[in-house]
Amino acid sequence: MNRKNLEELRRWATENNLERYRADQIYQWVYKKWEDNPWNMTNLSKELRKWLSENFKFHTLEKIEKVEAPDSVKYLFKTEDGHLVETVLIREKDHWTLCVSTQIGCNIGCKFCATAKDGLIRNLTTAEILDQLLWVQKDIKDLPKPWNKVRNIVFMGMGEPLANFTNLKKAVEIFIDQRGIDISKRRLTISSSGILYQLRKMAQDPVLRSVNLAISLNAPNQEIREEIMPIARSNPFDELWELLVNYPLPEGRKITLEYVLIKDINDSEECAYQLAKLVKPHRKRFKVNLIPFNPSPILPYERPEEERIFKFQKILLNHSIIATIRWSKGQKVFGACGQLRAKREIPLIG
Ligand code: SF4
Secondary structure (H helix, E strand, C coil), rough: CCCCHHHHHHHHHHHCCCHHHHHHHHHHHHHHCCCCCCCHHHHHHHHHHHHHHCCCCCCCCCCEEEEEEEEEEEEEEECCCCEEEEEEEEEECCEEEECCCEEEEEECCCCCCCCCHHEEEEEEEEEHHHHHHHHHHHHHHHHHHHCCCCCEEEEEECCHHHHHHHHHHHHHHHHHHCCCCCCCCHHHEECCCHHHHHHHHHCCCCCHHEEEEEEEEECHHHHHHHHHHHHHHHCCCHHHHHHHHCCCCCCCCEEEEEEECCCCCCCCHHHHHHHHHHHHHHCEEEEEEECCCCCCCCCCCCCCCCCHHHHHHHHHHHHCCEEEECCCCCCCCCCCCHHHHHHCCEEECC
């Protein structure tokens, strides 16, 4: 069920000799009321509920673990072929943000990322991407407002979202459908490592370019970027920058430049000034999100001292650039893109 958009569900209803409005009712139950037990779908006939309970699969993932920290909750799911998928629910000041995974593993190879260690195992299906939200919603739906609904979604979990273009696009279509889940386009962000041909494809896609874009930049120049992100060799910094400066942004939006601050690698004042020089002429189009590196026993890097982090931010602010620091919410369970796995010691394949 949870890979079908409303039109597909209506077609499915017709093929199964059901009235079209039955599809609308089921869509509402699953994507608005977060119901996964057909016996609770009270406006459906008894026969249909029985049929659904025997023939309809409401989840493709199995929820196997939930770890709560004061400001975040990490969910661990298992796919039908035995792989693990992580999703993090982050408590912001007045809403939840859900950090969703799009692949099992990742082949981008960022040196500061634990997910990169395993390479890519496979793309998640649309159903598996959607199911991360459906499980979380089921968990929180009875909390008082506004905590009963995820407000923001970031594709910043395991994997490079744009490398799973087709499944990502369909999941986004269902996430933003006002007849169902209805996440605002302004509150859904795709975070990419910056692969040029995929970004060009996103820029031409009416659905994907209508949501927010974040780029994992992590350096102010080619040399440093290439050191920590090998994909910079085939996706040169200058070409990426040119693309971002000309990216077709919806009215009033900004591209977020994610910058994982790593001690003695990209956290110097010189780096901050270089970044400021780059961004300042386009400061209406960009904002910078500084992410102090989350140390991990399997990665060779360290987090800079607080003073250095604030200094870096101050240099950007002094150039009138919007620059925030993400003191990773629930540092224990959440890091930057791909750092989700940093703290887990169980193997990826269950
Ligand atoms: S940081 Fe993101 S894009 Fe880079 S290897 Fe990790 S999961 Fe992949």
